[in-house]
Amino acid sequence: MTTRNSTAEPAPLGVAVVGAGYWGPNLIRNFRGSPAWDLVAVCDLDTERASAVVGARSGVLVTDDLAEVLGRDDVHAVAIATPARSHRPIAEAALAAGKHVLVEKPLADSVAAGEAMVEAARAAGLVLMADHTFCYTPVVRKIRELVTTGQLGEILFVDSVRINLGLVQPDVDVFWDLAPHDLSVLDHILPDGLRPLGVSAQGADPIGAGKPCVGYLSLPLTGGALAHVHVNWLSPTKIRQMVIGGSERTLVWDDLNPQQRLSVFDRGVDLVQQTVDSADRRTASISYRLGDTWAPALPEREALAEMVAEFAAAIHEDRPPATDGAAGLRVLAVLEAAATSLRANGAQVQVAAPAPTLELIR
Structure with missing residues (x-):
């Protein structure tokens, strides 16, 4: 294991990207541009597509052979950007070969598969990281700071809207496609992570796609x-707001x-006094605060x-990354509970906690 010291930066780590479709090119570009990484190989069943992404004059290996x-030996880590159903077998093969693993969202297609991946990484002493991209944006990092330092006070509610027109995915519903972004942000900013008391989900398929295209999670x-x-594939207006x-x-x-991505409002409602009258009815006196608005x-x-x-820092420092396998499991647990709630016509269901032995310290 390469370690940091005060006199020299560690040598770049070799990485291979598996999958050159929708998300893979973004990973390829950023690994190439990072001084912490050396892009060694790109693996995809469509080698022509992968070669086009890499470039004709590149020395990066392009292959369909995982x-x-x-x-x-020059590949120290593997980044997986393939359909969720393939994440577990690719990740387990990479971990068995001694490679650290980064996986695009969601971590896997089930909690059971995710738990197996986390356990394999733990047993091998390797880093398993979920690519919860929004958690690394400056705005989400600022939101996390405002929450953890108590500047918002006690959290009362969160409303998140992620809607746009398309793309209707062939293999997953709108919850599994869009909600992981919002759920991963909640997991990152809430002091105890994403640990809801329950989940209720309502979904609709008004166009007959065979899966929910509009959805609501409580x-x-x-x-x-x-x-x-709120997630939606059918809205003609694109909204990304929390x-x-x-x-x-x-x-x-x-x-x-x-x-102005982020606005903070010093406004709200205070319960000034609550009394019980003779008929045992509670009455409340409400005060409204109207203060300044500022944009960090x-x-x-x-x-x-x-x-x-x-990802590189976690490997060099032998520590869990900010969005580790446990974070990925917490998101998966909510998605699975949402699917159960949908089958129960929106009834609230409990969220299964990941296996205790797999829980990592935040």
């Missing part, structure tokens, strides 16, 4: 707070407003560049 990639949180996530209401302040994250200054950094740097 075993060839895993057999190379997640009651500890302390009486409620998180709500509102986090606190007892002291409320913030609004509008990801489609580059001039945010640096302009690409989230994927920060993510691949964190």
Whole structure:
């Protein structure tokens, strides 16, 4: 294991990207641009597509043979950007070959598969990281700071909307396609991670696609707070917005407003007095706060560049990354509970906790 010291930076790590379809080219570009990494190989069943992504004059190996990639001594890590159903077999093969593993969201196609991946990484002493990209954006890092330092006060509610027109995925519904983004952000910013008291899900398929294309998740949180996530493939208007209401302040994250992605409102409602009258009815006196609104200054950094740097740092420092396998499992547990709730016509169901032996310290 290469370690950091005060006199020299560690040598770049060799990485192979498996999958050159939708997300793979983004990973390829960022690994290439990172001083912490040396892109050694790209593996895809469509080698023509992979070669086009890599470039004609590149010295990067392009192959459709995963075993060839895993057999190379100069490959220290593997980044997986393939359909979720293939994540477990590829990850387990890479871990068995002694390679650290990065997996695009979601971590796997089931909690059981994710738990097997986490256990394989733990047993091998290797890093398993979930590519929860939004957690590495400057705006989400600022939101996490505002929450953890108590500047919002006690969290009262979260409303998240992620809607747009398409793409209707062939292998997953709208929950598994879009909700992992919002769920991973919640897991990253909430002090105890994503541990809802239950999940209720409502979904609709108005176009006859054979799967929910419009969906709503309700997640009651500890302390009486409620998180709500709306995902939709059918909206002609694209919206990427999250509102986090606190007892002291409320913030609004509008990801489609580059001039002011984050706004903090010093406004809210206070319960001044609560009494019980003769008929045993509770009455409350409400006070409204109308204060300033401010927009924190945010640096302009690409989230994927920060993510691949964190992957390298976790390997060099022999520690769990910020979005480790346990974070991926917490998101998977909510997605599976949502599927169970859908089958039960929206009834609230409990979220199965990952196996205790697999829980990592946050």
